[in-house]
Amino acid sequence: MLRSENKWQEALGIFLVLVGVTMRVLPHPDNFTPVTAIALFSGVVLAPQIALGLPLIVMIASDLILGPHALYPLTWGSFFLVSLLGVAIRKDARISRIFLGTLGGSLLFYLVTNLGVFLFQAMYEKSLSGLVQCYVMALPFFRNSLLGDLFFSGLFFGVFALVKNYSGKLVPRRTR
Structure with missing residues (x-):
């Protein structure tokens, strides 16, 4: 990676961290945060060692x-897996794949974290009906996650595409 490319990636990474932390700590609708979008976007756009x-x-x-909360490994692990998903689609990151990656990331987070709630917290009876109840009760949170993930993925990838397209017109390409 070129030195200028490295600096650009570091700057974008710092910006995404600041956005992610700020949006999580400021008041917001439950689960409407940019973390899944940041994970997918960084996986597609940044070097894997930064993205992961x-x-x-x-x-x-x-x-x-x-x-603190009891589900650190599951929430953090879910976002790590979404970053891996981004790395996996980076070579062919069409709009359809980004959209499906966003849906997949949202679904992965919903399934993994709510399985954790079912298994490790005493909120639901440890039975199939308890598991179903856990997932049903989490649907409003999933809706917010999905809406936030779609919004922030659209924002990050859209702005990135505009900047990339616009900056290419500002900087003349070298000819041989």
Whole structure:
């Protein structure tokens, strides 16, 4: 990676961390945050060594402010997997794949974290009906997650495409 490319990626990474932490700690509708979008976007756009750690930095920094909860490994692990999903689609990151990646990331987070709630918290009876009840009760949170993920993914990827397209017109290409 070129030195200027490295600086650009570091700057974008710092910006995404600041956005992610700020949006998590400021008042917002439940689960309407940019973390899944940051994980997917960074996986597609940034070098994997930066992308895979970025959502974890967002979560660690914001969880230090928000306070502890029992599901750290599951929430953090979910975002790590979404970053891996971004890395997997980066070579062919069409709008349809980004859209499906966003839906997949939202669904992954919903399934994993609510399975954790069912298994590790005493909120639901440990039975199939308790598991179903857990997932049903989490649907309003899933709706907000999905809406937030779609909004922020659209924002991040859309702005990135505009900047990339616009900056290419500002900087003349070298000819041989």
